[in-house]
Amino acid sequence: MSHASSSAGHDVHGESHGSFGSYLVGFVISVVLTAAAFAAVMMHAMSPGVTIGVISALAVVQIFVHVIYFLHMNGSSAQAWNRICFFFAVGCCLIIVFGVLFVMHDTSMNMMSR
Structure with missing residues (x-):
């Protein structure tokens, strides 16, 4: 039985899995975004409406970080x-x-x- 993968760790279809460095960058960005959301709530420096807006914006950025760094989705065909x-x-x-x-x-x- 033959497997459809090469010795370089990539599929035949060209789908790559991230390197340790890219996973680390994604993890660090995710932790920073999570800490920023936590700090926005704990500091009580903004009104509740602004705090919800900040948390929502950080959540959207977090989604893009996960899609790019962990799901490896990009604009390629x-x-x-x-x-x-x-x-x-x-x-x-x-x-x-x-x-x-x-x-x-x-x-x-x-x-x-x-």
């Missing part, structure tokens, strides 16, 4: 199907989250009127 699947999954999650929020809000409004 070899990653086209991975990007399509990723955006489909993100779309499904957004539909579910906003659908649940809509139903909960609508239910709350209908129950409060009685």
